[in-house]
Amino acid sequence: MSKPVSLRFLGAANTVTGSRYLIDTGHTRILVDCGLFQGYKYLRERNWKPLPIDPAKIDAVVLTHAHLDHSGYLPVLVQQGFEGKVYATPATHDLCEILLRDAGKLQEEEADFRNRHQKTRHAPAKPLYTVRDAEIALKRFRTIHFGKPATIGDCEITTHPNGHILGSGSVLVKARGREILFSGDLGRPHDLIMYPPEPPVGCDYLVVESTYGDRLHDHHDLESNMADIISDTARQGGTTLIPSFAVGRAQAMIYLLYKLKQKKRIPNLPVYLDSPMAISATELLVQHHALHRLSKEECHEACSQVHYTRTREESIALSQQQMPCIIISASGMATGGRVLHHLKRLVVDDRNSVVFAGYQAPGTRGARLVNGEQTIRIHGDDFPVHAKIHSLDFLSAHADYEEILKWLEGIPVAPKQTFVTHGDEEAADSFRCKLKQRFGWRACVPDHGETVTLD
Template sequence: MKITFLGATGTVTGSKYLVESGARRILVDCGLFQGYKQLRLRNWKPLPIDARSIDAVLLTHAHIDHSGYLPILVRQGFAGKAYCTHASADLLRIMLPDSGHLQEEEARLANRHGYSKHRPALPLYDVAESLRALESLVPVDFETDLDLGAQVRCRFTPAGHILGAAMIRLETPKGSVLFSGDVGRPNDPIMLPPGVTAAADALVVESTYGDRRHPAVDAQAELADAINAAAARGGVIVVPAFAVGRAQTILWLVSRLKAQRAIPDIPVFLNSPMATNVTQIYGRHLGEHRLTLEQCASMSTAASYVNSAEDSKALNLRHGPLMIVSASGMATGGRVLHHLEAFAPDPRNMILLTGFQSGGTRGASLAAGDPTIKIHGRLVPVRAEVRQLTSASAHADGDELLDWLRRLQWAPRRVFVTHGEPPAADRLRQRVQTELRWAAEVPDYLETVEPLERGIP
């Protein structure tokens, strides 16, 4: 059995792992690179392996950095099936066309304002290609063995990260490998804790927050504090939120805070048609999260939905106090950019970051306190208060990752630490080695390993 790391090395984006067992070639995750330009350029280069040679794709979850390359893989000739959980399939039916739409929009704006070096600027892929990719999806149940042929089987176990998110364990004639996917937290307001799975000979584990400990702050209290501070000065709170996961957590917490009268009854807008559609899906997957049908309904009604582009623009003319939740979460694209352009220059306003901000994104610049950010080729001054909700992460921190690893019944022979920026990945590697005494390493981009061959350290 061989594993080749085609992404999520030195970065949290671009997750793609090729597993080869006998004649079978299976791609685990099929994500887009995001963030630094040097990484994003990889999305444009041909995949280092022949897409036609891949027999099946397994998607841990629907986030675009784990799934958004699928339309390109299909364009390059992948003709197999892409397996994912039912909730992930529901989400992907919304997210992949949206991703295609965003790519088209970006190319259109670049052509209109002339800020791309390419004439004309082309989209990475379009909506039609996203729809074609959806045809390859095959939804599967959690905790059910799936036969991939050639004596290779796999099983999806809940990972607690977002709706539908799974860890995937592959069993081959030569041994087993477990991919953690993105690991959720034990006490997420909406998601259930990560599940327990059988151990495996090799383990590929994420390390987004491998070098950090999330503060023991209550998410609800932290959010109330931010909203009250901005509302008191009549400010507009712009919340860049991942349309899947973070946006729903924010809405759920807002609905609870309002019910408890812990915050003033300010208008809240959800300006992301995708997040709106995603919010409706939670009710279809009861039992996969903590909310009842009734609670799903109060989450859905916590905000006014903004659909048309005109209504979205009209929001920029309104005065605070009010709150706008809009995608994308790292401010890499989407409608939130227009709101940042409009509201970042005013010190009464607040920009509330809600999740991990990958290096090279506008979100990372905001978190670092940069006085300007570039939007649509223009420098926008940032005078608004920038806060980061430290408690709202959908990823386990270092301690929580180790706790999850300790629950495996036996020690893997080799651990590969991926999906982290270099300091985070290396810190988790050290901790796995010293605290668990397991052999751990941080693989390089395009590195191929044969984890179960004897004689390799």
């Protein structure tokens, strides 16, 4: 009898954020992803609660990709005693260098703002972690390459490209004879920039994401839709604001706008990328061009048509710009960052348009705007919403449920058990039902903190 192996869901169970899955063989403990919780306050508060396991007892972390809801808890883990290695592909490592430092900086700034404006119940307010904490965590990174297994104790891990963002992959963990496949955030078969996900490898247990587990992307002509919005807005003398995730979507938007201009489907308006982090991520797109569809030349050309605003002063000057233009700025769900300054100015004028280009988690400002709220609170003030608000789901970097099912059709044998994660309650449960109907698979939606034994 081989010893039991367990899998524990420490996040992304019945919610889209905080991805953390612990595999324990009794000898080796591996955490697959180490993400921050985002969105509703009760979720964000989980970032401050200690893990139910001593971080010093975790041997290694493996990252599916760099987005903060998969990597952003690493500095806390290290601060609390984790001494192992963090395995990631080279592009994931490069992106984490940008994202984790920025997350530390934002948290320092936020704590500072609260202390200065006495907007805190905790005196003094402390950041969850600092830039320095992020830098210490980054020293633990070790590179793994797609398709090349790495051994960790009595386990073996392998990643395979899954088309979501630069460096992203599904992760197969072999643990004492059991094979567990984590889909990671699954990309799309026809993404603007990324190659389609590689077919899934065989496994005994599958952990699959379900962000769009109950929804299909609108497959209308993407280019026409975007071209119409931008042209109509410009005709009225308005500006189009695209709140965008700094890593992934911002680069896809740059490329889309470049194509639209080339085909003369939109007027030759200035395009601004106002996010230092997105600018750095765009540079990585050029560097890692083998990982995506664009050639080095296309990357250079698409990127050279954009004005980059790096400093605060440039950003402020841009926010006073009266001429019609296109502004891409982070964060993608308008929860923070420079996009808020643009939103405050642009949302009150009906000549302008705001285009959300990805998933909007419930409870975020982006979700409220997309749901048609008439006023929006930013930095403590309320602003009436007069601008046109668009949600172009089909620009998402996440597969919809048909695309996930199609991907899963490629799996060599049915898994013994499937765990549906990384989706809100309704999306996850709806996807569980679809797996049963379509494939007859045993599937469940695990609870937060639940442990299962893998026979």
